[in-house]
Amino acid sequence: MEWYIKTFGELSNEELYAILKLRVEVFVVEQDCPYPELDDYDQASVHYFLKVNNEIAANVRIVPAGTKYSEASIGRVVVNPTFRGCGYGQEIMRKAIDYTATVLAEPRIKIQGQEYLERFYTELGFKKISESYLEDGIPHIDMIWERG
Template sequence: MNWYIKSFQEFSADELYQIIKARVDVFVVEQACPYYELDNHDQRSIHYYLKVDNEIAAYVRIVPKESKYPEVSIGRVLVSEKFRGQGYAKEIMQRAIEYIFEEWNENKIKIQAQEYLKKFYSSFGFRQISDSYLEDNIPHIDMILEKK
């Protein structure tokens, strides 16, 4: 089990393929949601992920402020199906939040959350800042976390 933090430029072709495959497996195939997975934010983002037995177990993308939003954002949060139920989602989110607050010295994080995950994200201190809306036919809400 190994944790990695990499910029887009640091990926090998194999690593990039594994990341994109994991994201497509969860967000496009599993959720039956055709959408633009490759959105041109990867190139400026930090990619934080966990590999177990050389497979992507958990992943998040940290997007710098003034890219997608005025604030730093965390997105593409996933735990691959075979690794669910082991606490990896909570651990990777906590690690990403700490990275943003400690390494980037940011004090605010914005996310676009699937509405059914509101309780999960609220457990980290995120609060809802928008009404529910459809994004790719899935109910979403915007949430913000401010460093205390």
């Protein structure tokens, strides 16, 4: 089990392929949601991921402030179905929040989360800042984390 933090340019071809493959498997295929997964934010982002037995177990991308939103953002939060139930979702989010707040020195983090995960994100310190809305046919809400 090993954690990695890499910019887009630091990702190997194999790592990039594995991350994109996992995201498509979960967000497009599993959730039956055809949408443009490749949105041109990966290149500016920091990719935080966990490998277990050389397989991507969990992944998030940290989008710098001023790129997608005025605040920094954590998105494309995904846990490989093989590794669900191991706590990796919470663990990677805690690590990503810590990295964003300390290394990037960002006081606020904005996320666009699927509405059914509101409790998950609330437990991590995020507060809901929008009403529910449909994004690619799935109910979402905007949430903010602020250094306290």
